[in-house]
Amino acid sequence: xxxxxxxxxxRPRGYANGVAAKGHTIFLSGMVGWxxxxxxxxNDFVGQVRQTLMNIIELLAEANAKPEHIVRMNWYVIDKDxxxxxxxxxxxxxxxxxxxxxxxxxxxxxxxxxxxxxKVEIExxxxxxx
Numbered sequence: 857x858x859x860x861x862x863x864x865x866x867r868p869r870g871y872a873n874g875v876a877a878k879g880h881t882i883f884l885s886g887m888v889g890w891x892x893x894x895x896x897x898x899n900d901f902v903g904q905v906r907q908t909l910m911n912i913i914e915l916l917a918e919a920n921a922k923p924e925h926i927v928r929m930n931w932y933v934i935d936k937d938x939x940x941x942x943x944x945x946x947x948x949x950x951x952x953x954x955x956x957x958x959x960x961x962x963x964x965x966x967x968x969x970x971x972x973x974x975k976v977e978i979e980x981x982x983x984x985x986x
Contacts, residue, residue, distance in 0.1 A: 857927060857983065870947065871961035875927040877983035882919045886932065886977040887911045888969070896973045901938050902945045904975045909953045912980050921982045923954040928981040929961045935975070936965040 860874030861867065889904030889911075890896045897907045913923055933939040939946075969977055 857925075857985070868958075870950075871929075871958050873960065875960045877927050877985070879983045879985040880919070882916065882921050882925070882980075882982040882984065884912060884915055884980040884982075886930075886979045887915070888971055888974040888977050890971070890974075896971075899973070899975075901933075901935070901975045902942050902949065905942075905946055905978075906949050906953070908976055908978050909949065912978060913953060916980070916982055919982075919984070921984050924957045925982040925984050926954070926957065926959045926980055927983050928959055928979075930979040931961065931963040932966045932969070932977045932979075933963065933975065934966065934968065938975070939963065939965075 857875055857877040859872045860876060861872070865873065887908050888896075889898060889907035891907065896904065898904050912926075916922065916925065931939075
């Protein structure tokens with residue numbers, strides 16, 4: 857995996873501007889903060905992010921992939937202000953579960969999710985090197 861970072865650009869914090877990778881590609885659907893039985897473990901934004909990231913890690917393992925193989929994450933949130941206010945806590949949880957690996961990321965505020973109790977949904981693309 858190669859991070860795409862022009863020398864003249866300011867270095868982003870917590871994500872990469874772009875990633876180039878070769879290998880076995882894995883696409884995950886949008887994951888939400890529920891458990892294996894489809895029940896939300898928390899009504900709290902940070903708690904839902906923790907569970908969502910744990911779900912992503914578990915699903916990646918099904919393809920013999922690890923968090924460091926993630927090349928892209930798309931975050932969808934209901935409340936942009938709640939997301940921004942949680943940056944510090946999200947950073948701690950992210951580094952605990954994903955590590956110091958920062959793929960290309962997008963974060964978008966959306967109006968609603970199909971799952972009414974969801975506060976966040978994260979899509980992932982990963983590439984396991986050949």
